[in-house]
Amino acid sequence: MAPKVLVSDKLSETAVQIFRDRGIDVDFMPDLGKDKEKLAELIGKYDGLAIRSATKVTPTILAAAENLKVVARAGIGTDNVDKDAASKKGVIVMNTPFGNMITTAEHAIAMMFAVARQIPEASASTHAGKWEKSKFMGVELTGKTLGVIGAGNIGGIVCDRARGLKMKVVAYDPFLGEEKAKHMGVEKVELDDLLKRADFITLHVPLTDQTRNVLSRENLEKTKKGVRIINCARGGLIDEAALAEMLQSGHVAGAALDVFAEEPAKENVLFNLPNVVCTPHLGAATSEAQENVALQVAEQMSDYLLTGAVTNALNMPSVTAEESKVMGPWLALSGHLGAFVGQMTDEPVKAINILYDGNVAEMNLEALNCGVIAGIMKRANPDVNMVSAPVVARERGIQISTTNQAKSGAFDGYIKVTVVTEKRERSVAGTVFSDGKPRFIQIKGIQVDAEIGRHMLYTTNEDVPGIIGTLGQTMGENGVNIANFTLGRSEVGGEAIALLYIDHKVDDAVIDNLNKTGMFQSIKPLEFDVA
Template sequence: MAPKVLVSDKLSETAVQIFRDAGIDVDFQPELGKDKAKLAEVIGQYDGLAIRSATKVTEKILDAATNLKVIARAGIGTDNIDKVAASKKGVIVMNTPFGNMITTAEHAIAMMFAVARQIPEASASTHAGKWEKSKFMGVELTGKTLGVIGAGNIGGIVCDRARGLKMKVVAYDPFLGEEKAAKMGVEKVELEELLKRADFITLHVPFTDATANILSRENLAKTKKGVRIINCARGGLVDEEALADMLKSGHVAGAAFDVFAQEPATENPLFNLPNVVCTPHLGAATSEAQENVALQVAQQMSNYLNTGAVENALNMPSVTAEEAKIMGPWVSLAGHLGAFIGQMTDEPIKAINILYDGNVAQMNLDALNCASIAGIMKRVNPDVNMVSAPVIAAERGIKISTTNQEKSGTFDGYVKVTVVTEKRERSVAGTVFSDGKPRFIQIKGINIDAEIGAHMLYTTNEDVPGIIGLLGNTMGKNGVNIANFTLGRSDVGGEAIALLYVDNPIPADVLKTLDGTGMFQQVKPLEFDVV
């Protein structure tokens, strides 16, 4: 059956056609997002939900979304999606951060020009029949220093455009390296220095705990007298009350804001102050940007639902379509390793340690980590998946650590998962052979070569004669067909293990019979999601 997607906000017909061309059953209802009750009533039918800003995806909506796998927002902001509830539900949340980069950067440049030359006030005065030529004395941008807070995608475009205007650009961004800064033609500085040197300051960072109020009253006081401040990024990055006070005192010469701490902004401390330019969150509001993000969201959702590729996800590691093809068997292996340990571990888990060796260490480890954690957590929550598993693990205080190393043994690559509890450590390792099938290659430090099946039996015992016959005879007498039988031991007469891959679930009375022989330390049936 084809995946089914609901479009509950306005997307272009071209975007809707992308879904159709990809074989997606798309339901285009652009007004539905405004009706919360109706949306909750129908959302259970859909695998995907494509939205803009009108649809509010609340916890209540997500509770009703029994089949939902992905929500995608045509745009950057996802404040209208309860991402915590979505993650717990195992629903991927995507946005489209690149479709409106140029549009937003251009708006920041336009706002900078507007505040430098007082264009809106001069326009209003002229429309009123006044000719106040001497009142609107501006400043040139050429030769001025622009301080860019956040030199990522949009900030980088602003830097490029500003250099074209012959401005000197200084940038504060903890993730900007010296080499990258040199290629961009900007000077990398600390925030304190940027505040002291910049004639204009423009913000291009997301709203996080680290960036909230980054231009606080204290930091605004450190700015150069006569500075002009532009914010086309996110509300809450600037202390608006403090900025209003400094505009009134003359320390700040002007400001241009497209975003506000409270939106819609019907009142604000910056409103009606001289040389303050305000626009109603128009950064992405061009026909080109709106079309770009609509097409991007349709393509991303189609790729995920058809191939498993994850692009621009906020609560899941991104995996390209090519990675999805190559990593598919390794993701399955990671899930099986986790499932093995999860089914073997009854006591609370304190930590999960994952080792990647050889060629697998070069892959997308975040995605593999999620698969392993999901496999482990399925024991306590069968509905867990790669999105919700890390959230559940974090809630339980489980520490996750990873190690990657160069090829160290027989296999080109392998994965080893270890869980730590109060009582013990338990580990299992596996690899993917050239046939694309995952294998268990080590359990409890004992080397094996076991094909993984949907129904398996794991036993431990002392290395003594008769175990193979006992297992084979018991299974045969009870009509349990063995597809694969693997043995391993630590040393002669030491600890031994057996893994049996059987065609059907093993009846409880068979397990009881084996346990009653007194020959086994452990008899454990295992189930794996094998496609």
């Protein structure tokens, strides 16, 4: 029986035909995604769901999707898909991360031109027969400093185009190395330096806990007077109310926005302000980009449903069915090791060194490498997956090295990950026990035996009495239950670490209470993708 696919958003007819040509039974219902009740009623009979942004794949939809095997988003953003719920349901989530990069970058450049020369207002004035030539005094881009926040795929294209316009480009990106920056012809700077120097600021980062309100009121106040701001990335990156006030005061000379904190944006504090250019999330809205991502999603879904091949999956590695039976726990471990060092590293990563020892050295190391790299990169970009992670790392100039060796210790096999930055190296090692559960076995060269949980707390301190009691008492007083408690030290009285597996994420108050004791050198909450 042929696999059955539902297309619930507007998708190219050519893409729909690809399904048919590949022998897929496809129903094209481009307005169904807007009707969540009807979608929940119909989804149970489909093996695959192809969507854009209108369809919301919620736990309710997934609960009704009895036969669903794959959800594929034509585009990069998957905020409209509950990936955790999909993973628990065993549904693969795919996207097409590279189909609309140029289109989005070009829109950012167009918006920069528009706000520099007040083109929309001048056009409206001229259409009204006013001919207000002296009113619309613009500024040149040539010779100006462009501050690029996020120099990844799209941001990198914007940097290249801006250099072609003879602009001075400074970039802030924690994962951008010095060598890569030099190759791109941009100056790598810290955020505060960018804010002080830039005549134009353009944003090209995903919306994460780290990037939310990256242009906060405090940071906007650090910008130079007369700055112009462009956002074609994600809503929520800018404090819109603070930006509106600074536009009205004249500190910010103009803004061009394609995205908003709430969409669709029918009302917004920035609307109707002078020299604010607004478009309705058009970054990927060109015929070329729409066609590219549509064709890609049809091919990817067809490949998976017909052959089992997995491409651009956000919640599953690209491995064969045979490999996954053996490698499953090791793939989970690789992601956990990457996530550990990724969450511990705030500086730009220069290199990632991965050691495979014993039986794991005979497995699909490319897939395991992808798991490690994705784990590291997800801290900065949650949309990174095991397919795109090596590309993202390569674009940032990160060197990846792999070493495999015969069994050399007490374990049948283990993986050790070392991240190298300008200032330090961080390493963590892990193995998979006979019960199939991944474990951490070494952190910073200190031997441990730590079960991995969704919520963990990592501390470093001098090896002195009272650490266990302080941690236990503080967790207890704040209602945090400890599932597992692991300690390790380099030597008596030397450096020591603790790793707590806890039932719930700790809040800032717990961290503050621990810091006030003066007993800890560092305290870091950690999160892992554990089912």
